[in-house]
Amino acid sequence: MQISTLAREMPVSPIRNLTPLANEAKARGIDIIHLNIGQPDIETPREFLDAIVEAANETKVVSYLDSAGYLPLREAMSGYFKTLGFTYEPDEILVTHGGSEALLFIFMTCLNPGDEVLVPEPLYANYVSFTMPHGVKIAPIPTKQENDFALPPYEELVPLVNEKTKAILVSNPGNPTGAVMTQDELDRLAALAKKFDLYIIADELYRELTYDGRTPTSFAAMPDIEDRVVFVDSVSKRYSNCGARIGCVASKNKDVRAGVLKFCQGRLAATSLEMMASIALYKMGNDYFDQIRKTYQERRDVFVDRLNQIEGVSCYKPGGAFYTICKLPVKDAEAFAAWLLSDFSLNGRSLMVAPAPAFYMTPGVGHDEVRVAYVRDIPDLMAACEILEEALKVYPDRT
Ligand SMILES: Cc1ncc(COP(=O)(O)O)c(C=O)c1O
Numbered sequence: 001m002q003i004s005t006l007a008r009e010m011p012v013s014p015i016r017n018l019t020p021l022a023n024e025a026k027a028r029g030i031d032i033i034h035l036n037i038g039q040p041d042i043e044t045p046r047e048f049l050d051a052i053v054e055a056a057n058e059t060k061v062v063s064y065l066d067s068a069g070y071l072p073l074r075e076a077m078s079g080y081f082k083t084l085g086f087t088y089e090p091d092e093i094l095v096t097h098g099g100s101e102a103l104l105f106i107f108m109t110c111l112n113p114g115d116e117v118l119v120p121e122p123l124y125a126n127y128v129s130f131t132m133p134h135g136v137k138i139a140p141i142p143t144k145q146e147n148d149f150a151l152p153p154y155e156e157l158v159p160l161v162n163e164k165t166k167a168i169l170v171s172n173p174g175n176p177t178g179a180v181m182t183q184d185e186l187d188r189l190a191a192l193a194k195k196f197d198l199y200i201i202a203d204e205l206y207r208e209l210t211y212d213g214r215t216p217t218s219f220a221a222m223p224d225i226e227d228r229v230v231f232v233d234s235v236s237k238r239y240s241n242c243g244a245r246i247g248c249v250a251s252k253n254k255d256v257r258a259g260v261l262k263f264c265q266g267r268l269a270a271t272s273l274e275m276m277a278s279i280a281l282y283k284m285g286n287d288y289f290d291q292i293r294k295t296y297q298e299r300r301d302v303f304v305d306r307l308n309q310i311e312g313v314s315c316y317k318p319g320g321a322f323y324t325i326c327k328l329p330v331k332d333a334e335a336f337a338a339w340l341l342s343d344f345s346l347n348g349r350s351l352m353v354a355p356a357p358a359f360y361m362t363p364g365v366g367h368d369e370v371r372v373a374y375v376r377d378i379p380d381l382m383a384a385c386e387i388l389e390e391a392l393k394v395y396p397d398r399t
Pocket of ligand 1: 038097098099100101124171174175203205233234235236242246247
């Protein structure tokens with residue numbers, strides 16, 4: 001027996017594939033600072049945990065709920081979106097198991113095998129896991145750290161479209177870069193979508209995490225393209241609730257909703273207690289967001305400044321999310337990330353980072369870059385920088 005070609009060819013996650021080395025290091029007694037994964041350390045709001053207990057106390061049978069999602073949750077989501085100026089009604093929202101399932105269902109609904117989706121690069125590596133099973137190819141829109149990961153001008157976007165291109169997928173604020181798109185960039189992509197009749201898949205999980213007073217930009221707030229926009233949200237990041245696995249697809253396009261609903265029905269329903277408890281999240285006030293924004297911005301400021309003080313390191317100062325891309329003075333970031341776990345420690349601690357090549361579809365790019373997530377407190381982030389600095393001094397394969 002053999003597993004499928006798809007399973008064999010599916011790339012391993014760059015975020016998790018060094019986990020065995022991290023586990024071995026932990027078994028040797030080394031404390032690993034995990035900057036490889038976007039798992040926030042900020043406490044999940046008490047309101048959610050209390051609501052879980054309340055939902056459990058009121059439940060005798062944990063039954064399937066509506067395949068489209070528990071209606072009171074969709075009402076709460078709609079109410080929250082309206083505070084942002086998005087006009088999604090409860091029946092225009094389908095609850096999914098996180099943004100991940102939302103993306104999987106969107107690709108199965110909007111694209112055919114052989115179709116292409118344009119995505120700014122570097123890109124969230126798991127996009128490959130949502131496109132590849134369905135035979136969809138990612139066509140990268142190249143962006144560069146030297147240029148603050150800004151999109152190319154419209155004239156350079158046009159030649160990237162061909163007869164197979166069916167959609168544009170954008171993570172804004174971006175994972176892995178933390179770059180926040182300007183309204184001008186959104187307008188450029190909207191113009192491209194209108195000219196070539198493309199869907200816009202707006203992955204806006206990190207929307208509330210923008211810094212230095214930036215107002216988040218959103219495709220959901222652009223009425224002239226509302227029929228093309230397929231919007232993705234999730235409680236994972238801004239509510240520090242990755243394990244709840246609650247997200248949604250929202251769209252004004254009724255054909256898209258009808259398609260996504262069929263896939264929702266195929267998996268019956270999203271998790272009941274988590275849907276019930278997530279209502280409390282969508283009712284949280286601005287104070288909560290102000291607080292987490294302040295925390296991440298403070299971390300970003302000290303972390304990025306300190307990283308840039310390390311000889312040979314060049315790190316982008318992101319405007320949003322909680323990631324950044326760092327160029328390191330090494331030949332091969334994958335080998336360096338593995339070496340950190342297998343061969344290096346400082347005062348009993350080491351560091352796990354995500355090598356960047358898997359965030360690029362363009363071969364050979366990102367070989368000297370890593371993605372780091374500032375999802376630890378400032379003392380840990382400072383310790384991580386010290387580990388990196390000392391490690392780079394003795395790493396044998398430095399450039
Ligand atoms: C840009 C982006 N989209 C989607 C996801 C999926 O998140 P979840 O399935 O937890 O909602 C992530 C997770 O890191 C992400 O960074």
